[in-house]
Amino acid sequence: MNTTLPDMLPDTQMGHAAAAAVLRSGGLVAFPTETVYGLGADACDDHAVARIFEAKGRPSFNPLIVHFADLDMLKQHVHWTPEAELLAQTYWPGPLTLVLRKQGDSPISPLVSAGLDTIAVRLPVHASARAVLRAFGGGVAAPSANRSGQISPTLARHVADSLGARVAAILDGGPCKVGVESTIVGLTDKPVLLRPGGITEQELAQTLGRHLAVRHKAEAISAPGQLMSHYAPTALVRLNATEWEPGDLRLGFGDVDCDLNLSEAEDLVEAAAHLFDYLHRLDAMAGGTIAVSPIPHEGLGIAINDRLSRAAAPREG
16 A cells, blocks of 8 residues: 555645546545545546545445536436436535436446446535536546545545545545535435435425335445444444443533533534534544434434444444
């Protein structure tokens, strides 16, 4: 493995061009999106995509999301549907990923889809991400920029701490605003919620005029972020803590005495934005269990609880 530290690129036109050059050379670039920092590679380059799995230590059966700068480019790779058009017009660019059938002549690497006949695609809204994608001019496969199963990164330093020399360059675009990964909807048959995220099931149902089916955890993996143990800190995690125990690293929500508070005002948007950064901070303290106050299981709280339940799950492997 290359032991050279990654280049820290400024969030400028020159930095965006440098990031695109690394992608064209087959290298890995971390860049901010509105959700978390992504670890990007040319989605059509088998070797570059393989470097993502190597850098993350990511199971090869876990698919990747391909990011595009514009819809016309994206449509060249998938079988577009009326539901996809409706959701795209409503939520793109933004924190929504659609899983669609792959066009037979698409040059996207089979490694991206983990052998499936589908591709997970999205158009990010983050200005820095869009600038890099435009400068590159193609699809960029980009899971979260961290070692697999660890806490997702919402700051450039989180990427550097987790991946170090495994990534060639990091574009520092400041903190990510949403803080939890994109909502994933499968559109190969009836609409299915494959992963909750920044756009809620209620919002999607209202847009589509129907409720979405929900993937059961026992079903085969069909989209990113479906491993049972995921987003995990080194410390153990205890959920729905209404009382603290000696040695707890206390992650609060609402009016509670704690080490870090996701949102004293019980604002779920604020809580989502803080979630991964605060898990990073508490994990760095080392020693105890990270105990988390109950989070309302509604709206964006569903996505927050999904990430927390995976962080607290028995570790795989």
